[in-house]
Amino acid sequence: MAVAAKARLEPHDFSGQGMNCTSCHEYVTVKSRGVMKKPVGEICLGCHKLPGHSHPVDLEPAMSIPQDMPLDNNGLLTCATCHDPHMPSVDRITGKKTLYLRRSGPNRMFCMSCHSTIR
Numbered sequence: 001m002a003v004a005a006k007a008r009l010e011p012h013d014f015s016g017q018g019m020n021c022t023s024c025h026e027y028v029t030v031k032s033r034g035v036m037k038k039p040v041g042e043i044c045l046g047c048h049k050l051p052g053h054s055h056p057v058d059l060e061p062a063m064s065i066p067q068d069m070p071l072d073n074n075g076l077l078t079c080a081t082c083h084d085p086h087m088p089s090v091d092r093i094t095g096k097k098t099l100y101l102r103r104s105g106p107n108r109m110f111c112m113s114c115h116s117t118i119r
Helices: 002-009 040-045 109-110
Strands: none
Touching: none
């Protein structure tokens, strides 16, 4: 029974590993997700060992960023600008992986949310 329950956990649900919201956040309130313990990129790279990013992070964007794609408190682009680790990993309607992207749709259209032209 415990194995079946564990298999249903979302990839970012670390409760089975003794972790919770305060593993990443200093605190969490009803009205706010709270302050992060470390920069977002450091938290993400704690598990995601990427040889390089698919997109630059920790920089001030040169273009306008939609409101639903938040910058950090310093106005910098982070992993969480495009990805929301709190959302489901699979779209409940389509059954497709969400990659935790804040918007659904073809990759090119997602990128065009900020970039007016893509090479």
